[in-house]
Amino acid sequence: MQVITQVNELRETMQALRCRGKSIGFVPTMGALHEGHLQLLRASANDNDITVCSIFVNPTQFNNPEDYNLYPRTLDADIALLQATGCDYIFAPTPEAIYPQQNMLQFSFGKLETVMEGEHRPGHFNGVATIVGKFFNIVQPHKAYFGQKDLQQVAIVRQLILGLGFNIELVCYPTVRETDGLAMSSRNKRLNADQRKIAVSLHVALELARKQLVQVPLPTIKEAVAAYLKDKPEVALEYFEIADPLTLQPLTTITDVQEVALCIAAHVGPVRLIDNLVVNLSEV
Ligand code: AMP
DSSP states (O other): OEEEOOHHHHHHHHHHHHHTTOOEEEEEEOSSOOHHHHHHHHHHHHHOSEEEEEEOOOGGGOSOHHHHHHSOOOHHHHHHHHGGGTOOEEEOOOHHHHOSSOOOOOOOOGGGGSSHHHHHSTTHHHHHHHHHHHHHHHHOOSEEEEEGGGHHHHHHHHHHHHHHTOOOEEEEEOOOBOTTSOBOOGGGGGOOHHHHHHHTHHHHHHHHHHHHTTTSOHHHHHHHHHHHHHTSTTEEEEEEEEEOTTTOOBOSOOTTOSEEEEEEEEEETTEEEEEEEEEEGGGO
């Protein structure tokens, strides 16, 4: 496994591998790796000749400078974890290498970015599309691996691939959870012991909503989720939404749909967490 920090070195290495007929899988991450990331890496190593993992805390997708500064950075531990996954190249550039000039690109994803994460984190998806687009150009992978944990991000990347005509297959894997159900996240490392315990209430709230889906009107489910979280110490609900899993648009009824996405964002102490469940209504 090789660590590369220079854009040109990675570009040329990938070019040479493609010329030799090697298939390339790419897993973009912001590091502080956990099992959610590692399953993507193992999948890529299984599907492709070569696997590249980027570790880059992308400044342009943070709308909150404190969140960017406090984001966990654990490169040495990440390298050690990646050894066992079958990863071949780690791309760990500096912000200056990626952004030699101030980013001026502006993407628009229409309605997709006016809801949930797009609404609550202005500029976030512009930063995501910018970095994913840049990395796709440098690596030019055959397949790129993303987690359902960031469901709206998957929809944005799908649109980016379609919109710009990248010849890349998007592969999505389910959310990996801690044993109590909390979705794994690099930001969980910032929770203290009490906050960590209470953080599971996001998952419990999603399960509560899932159980009510076919019996209870959607507005009542939303009220129940808000009421459940209201008494939880240090938990501040930002949104809970019942949405179409592909368009991410809020649903008012589930009579004509097969699948729904239950999406939640909340602060637990100082840390903002998101989670979702995609529910097949025939299985409820
Ligand atoms: P991040 O480092 O948080 O930007 O995440 C990098 C990739 O890993 C993204 O595609 C995420 O959706 C995915 N990911 C993060 N956490 C999880 C998880 N708990 N389960 C599955 N995928 C995840």
